[in-house]
Amino acid sequence: MSGFDTVWLDLREPADNAAREPDLRRSAIESVTADGNGATVVDLGCGTGSTVRALAPQSLSWHWRLVDNDLQLLEEAANRLDMPDQVKCLQADLSQLGPELFTDAKLVTASALFDLVSAEFLERLLHLLAKRDIGLYTALNYDGVCSWEIAHEADALVVEAFNAHQRRDKGFGPALGPTAEPVLSRLAERAGFKVLTGQSTWQLGGDQAELQRHFIAGLANAAAETDRLDESVLEDWRRMRLEMASRSGCKVGHWDMLLLR
Ligand SMILES: C[S@@+](CC[C@H](N)C(=O)[O-])C[C@H]1O[C@@H](n2cnc3c(N)ncnc32)[C@H](O)[C@@H]1O
Secondary structure: OOOOOHHHHHHHHHHHHHHOOHHHHHHHHHHHHOOOOOOEEEEEOOOOOHHHHHOOOHHHHOEEEEEEOOHHHHHHHHHHHOOOOOEEEEEOOHHHOOHHHHOOEEEEEEEOOOOOOOHHHHHHHHHHHHHHOOEEEEEEEEEEEEEEOOOOOOHHHHHHHHHHHHOOOOOOOOOOHHHHHHHHHHHHHHOOOEEEEEEOOEEEOHHHHHHHHHHHHHHHHHHHHHOOOOHHHHHHHHHHHHHHOOOOOEEEEEEEEEEEO
């Protein structure tokens, strides 16, 4: 188990799909379909296969190599997509990135992954892709900004602590967290990619209270681990936010990026 369970991934998938920047999504699809239907696309940190579903229906005629280190999630992805001839699932630790993952690939995709990785990982990935003229489409990376319709006085402190926690090592070395976008953009330009960026902010309403509650619990647990907040302040924030989830809207900033050769 990687710590990313199917309950959390299932809750976030509709919000992710609604948030994806539409022009980048379309351009990513076009970059693959320009070569016909036989193209191979590699999804890094695939979870249960949400990227394949997000790029459907076009993606359903592509050949996919889905990569994750969590065997349970890979099995879930294979079962849900149920296209054994077209979808190959591969267990691999992406922190040990090797060229074999990218054989014959036209595009690499990654959703909700790049805020977990280090600058060294991005550098290595871009090096491997640039050498092979492979594009990259990454979506739903957290940008460090959260806001709520109904404010709590500790909102800024909790988000600050959460963002600090996001910079801790998530298995790839020191994580970029909310700083990943400018780092990837700079490295990609230097490696000769055309860089297109867009916002994919979650706009959660009271009807997504369950997702909000999971997000709030994750935020509070991570903030607690940093020891930056008084325990009683954090507990008051958690209690109020959980109570308000069905009444207060919430925005969580994310970014998407398409890199083309
Ligand atoms: C936030 S989830 C996103 C899953 C999926 N892309 C989505 O959008 O629903 C991050 C994914 O990256 C995978 N992951 C994290 N670290 C990894 C590593 N070192 N090697 C391979 N996969 C990893 C996790 O198992 C998880 O499936």
